[in-house]
Amino acid sequence: MSSEIFDFVIPLYRVRWNTQAVIExxxxxxxxxxxxxxxxxxxVSSLKECSKTWQTAPLxxxxxxxxxxxxTGLTKDIICAKLNLEKSLYNPGWFYQQLLKLGxxxxxxNLSEWYMVWDSDLLPVNTWPLFRENQGKVQHTFxxxxxxxxxxxxxxxxxxKWIRSVLEVEPVTDAEGTFIPHHGWFKQEYLDSFKRQVNNYYKSDDHWLLLMMHSANDFGTFSEYWSYLxxxxxxxxxxxxxxxxxAYGETTERFFDDGTGLFSAALKRYQGIDDSSLIDNFSPSxxxxxxxxxxxxxADALPSSLSFESSPRHLKKDEKNMHIEEIRSRWNPRNQVAG
Structure with a gap:
């Protein structure tokens, strides 16, 4: 619908079996x-090498x-050194990847003014437009x-609490969905004012990257998507x-699959691949x-998207803490449906 020029930004902890499919x-x-x-x-080196044969936009x-x-003069080590994880539920890399999205x-x-952040494990399937027209104006949508x-x-x-305290605004809410959508538009203009507010809250001239880590110490955690939105x-x-x-959330699924899960095993069988013979080099298009x-x-019941979680903690979650997108998935081993 729109001819607007825009870029994707994807923090990627590790190249995995599904990386090629997501990027393509x-x-x-x-x-x-x-x-x-x-x-x-x-x-970096392995990704540059393996992506040479992928069918992608300029990477x-x-x-x-x-x-x-x-x-800024700041490295990952300097930024993460500001964390005191005694009060946090997460490791330094989890916080740092949020800063990569915001910054x-x-x-x-020359990054586009509006850029789309996309979680590296989110595969688009029967997916949604990123633009729509409303009263003659093109909107960026997610x-x-x-x-x-x-x-x-x-x-x-x-x-x-973080949003109310640091940003001094009401957290945006919806009747059904959360504003942790695993993808979203970020605009540099709004990010600039967001970062200034972080400085204002702390009454500090320290770089916002350091203050965000300071805030993790103070509050225990923060959410980049929900806060920015x-x-x-x-x-x-x-x-x-x-x-x-x-519109799209009711058909999405989220499940553990680091290359040893139900989905990837079924995919290999579909392709006639011996699962035991292909572990490290499985990278389907x-x-x-x-x-x-x-x-x-x-064809009439496609999911909007699939999220391939790679942390084994998703196999150990108490059901009371699981998301409905995990509970209903046919690829959740607790459901014993797939395979």
Missing amino acids: GLTIHYAPRAIHIITPNSE YIHPEEEFFKDK ADEGIE ALLQHNQWGNPQIVSTWD SWVAAKSPNDLAVYPYD YQAVEAFIREEYG
């Missing part, structure tokens, strides 16, 4: 000007350790993919354009994955 899928569905991947230096790979250094323009030259009646209420409460909702509500949960999904679900 974004290219096929959305045709961005460029896709920027921010990843540990240990992944730019940035080492995360010194991503901010040229503009992508500070490490990427989809609510996570229901608000499941998950860990203690963490959500802490994120809520709450800021936009308060300051420029006409630029917050979403598809409600029932988007077309191959999509063909399997169409066969598995049927």
Whole structure:
């Protein structure tokens, strides 16, 4: 619908079996000007090599350790050293990848004013447009993919407190969905004012990157998506354009699969691959994955998207803390449906 030039930004902890499919899928569905991947230096060489044969938009790979250094003088080690994890539920890398999303323009030259952040494990399938027209104006849109009646209420409460305290705005809410959508538009103009507010809250001239880590010490956690989107909702509500949960969230699924899960095993069988003979080099194309999904679900019942969680903690979650997108998935081993 829109001819607007825009880029994708994807923090990537590790190249995984589904990385090629996700990147190719974004290219096929959305045709961005460029896709920027921010990843540990240990992944850069292998990603550059394996991506040579991928069918993608122009791909730019940035080492995360010194991503901010040229503009700010700050390295990942310096930024993460500000954390005191005694009060946090997460490791330093989890917080740092949130800062990469909020500060992508500070490490990427000529990044588009509006850029789309996309979680590296989110595969687009029967997906949503990123633009729509409203009263003659083109809006940047994203989809609510996570229901608000499941998950860990203690963490959500802490994120809520952070937004009210640090940003001094009301957290944006929806009747069904959460504003932790695993993708979303970020605009540099709004990010600049967001960061200034962090400085204002702490009455400090320290760099906002350091103050965000300070805030993690103070509150225990923060949410980049919900915080930023709450800021936009308060300051420029006409630029917050979403598809409600029932449009795309009701068909999305989230499940553990690091290459040993039910989905990848079934995909290998579909492709006639001996699972035991292919562990490290399994990297199916988007077309191959999509063909399997169409066969598995049927053309009239495709999911909007699939999230391939790679942390084994998802296999150990108490059901009371699981999201409905996990509970209902046919690829959740507790359901014993797939395979």
